[in-house]
Amino acid sequence: MNLANQSAESVLLSHGVKPTPQRMVIAEYLLNTLDHPSAEEVLTAVTGKLPVALSRATVYNTLNSLKDAGVIREVLTEPGKVRYDANLCHHHHFVDVKSGQIIDVPVEKVEEIGKLLDKKFKVHGVQVTFFGDLQQDESEQAK
Amino acid sequence: MNLANQSAESVLLSHGVKPTPQRMVIAEYLLNTLDHPSAEEVLTAVTGKLPVALSRATVYNTLNSLKDAGVIREVLTEPGKVRYDANLCHHHHFVDVKSGQIIDVPVEKVEEIGKLLDKKFKVHGVQVTFFGDLQQDESEQAK
DNA sequence: TCGCCCGATTAGATCTAGTCTAAAGATATT
DNA sequence: AATATCTTTAGACTAGATCTAATCGGGCGA
Numbered sequence: 001m002n003l004a005n006q007s008a009e010s011v012l013l014s015h016g017v018k019p020t021p022q023r024m025v026i027a028e029y030l031l032n033t034l035d036h037p038s039a040e041e042v043l044t045a046v047t048g049k050l051p052v053a054l055s056r057a058t059v060y061n062t063l064n065s066l067k068d069a070g071v072i073r074e075v076l077t078e079p080g081k082v083r084y085d086a087n088l089c090h091h092h093h094f095v096d097v098k099s100g101q102i103i104d105v106p107v108e109k110v111e112e113i114g115k116l117l118d119k120k121f122k123v124h125g126v127q128v129t130f131f132g133d134l135q136q137d138e139s140e141q142a143k
Numbered sequence: 144m145n146l147a148n149q150s151a152e153s154v155l156l157s158h159g160v161k162p163t164p165q166r167m168v169i170a171e172y173l174l175n176t177l178d179h180p181s182a183e184e185v186l187t188a189v190t191g192k193l194p195v196a197l198s199r200a201t202v203y204n205t206l207n208s209l210k211d212a213g214v215i216r217e218v219l220t221e222p223g224k225v226r227y228d229a230n231l232c233h234h235h236h237f238v239d240v241k242s243g244q245i246i247d248v249p250v251e252k253v254e255e256i257g258k259l260l261d262k263k264f265k266v267h268g269v270q271v272t273f274f275g276d277l278q279q280d281e282s283e284q285a286k
Numbered sequence: 287t288c289g290c291c292c293g294a295t296t297a298g299a300t301c302t303a304g305t306c307t308a309a310a311g312a313t314a315t316t
Numbered sequence: 317a318a319t320a321t322c323t324t325t326a327g328a329c330t331a332g333a334t335c336t337a338a339t340c341g342g343g344c345g346a
Binding site: 018020022023052053054055056057058061079080 | 325327
Binding site for chain 2: 126
């Protein structure tokens with residue numbers, strides 16, 4: 001599920017988001033970067049790409065709309081800042097603790113994580129978070 | 144590695160953190176909860192447990208000290224807020240998207256995640272984040 | 287015991303990410 | 317054209333977290 005090759009407009013349309021000029025430049029930027037930009041970085045990147053000003057509020061509104069529509073997802077890797085990822089292929093992330101750089105890790109690579117340890121990555125910690133609904137069956141406590 | 148049964152004082156000492164009264168009440172609270180409290184919740188919980196006032200700055204200072212010392216770890220599950228976890232057993236987290244409740248998931252349970260799907264948890268998404276050093280071998284791009 | 291040092295704590299100012307508000311602008315419908 | 321609805325805007329506001337400068341307090345040498 002790589003949306004990068006489709007036009008931003010068709011991606012917005014197919015996800016039920018009305019393609020305004022502001023949303024188009026934001027979506028286009030997100031779909032064509034391998035980065036994991038924050039809202040502020042999105043604002044910087046798209047500023048000047050429209051004949052009109054583009055406000056901070058619109059960036060936040062658009063990011064939330066795109067998230068709700070399933071075009072992008074939130075990535076929580078550092079405190080106090082949300083990053084966004086338009087790569088919807090099932091994947092994980094590697095954060096270089098020195099530079100803060102975030103690198104996508106394809107899911108099949110995770111299975112051979114043992115080999116990766118001594119090569120590209122030196123893993124200090126892993127954080128796995130599941131999101132979903134808790135079924136209200138209290139018979140067994142997970143902890 | 145469950146530190147809950149040791150006294151807060153011995154935990155602090157063994158991790159090289161000077162056991163002041165303020166740090167003791169904070170550590171004691173964290174070591175004895177199954178919750179994943181935010182800084183604000185820590186402040187609320189420990190307020191009144193000392194004869195003197197306990198300032199917000201001290202809570203933040205102490206949480207960062209305990210994190211740096213390896214007594215607790217940060218949990219990033221929701222935007223704009225850091226939660227803390229004194230359970231150092233290798234485990235993951237399940238976030239109930241409706242209530243925000245965070246539940247520890249022991250690592251061995253993750254292997255039988257297929258069974259869990261139709262029982263206690265209904266998983267919508269998983270976020271896995273590795274933290275570590277990126278070895279500067281540019282021969283292969285992970286993405 | 288006194289005085290000094292230095293780390294810990296404090297209240298409150300400040301910073302920053304993100305949200306809210308109210309007005310103005312755009313778009314579609316009749 | 318009038319109306320309704322949704323989007324965008326600038327700037328006010330909020331919340332989480334950090335910073336600052338003053339004060340506190342325990343240890344230690346004289």
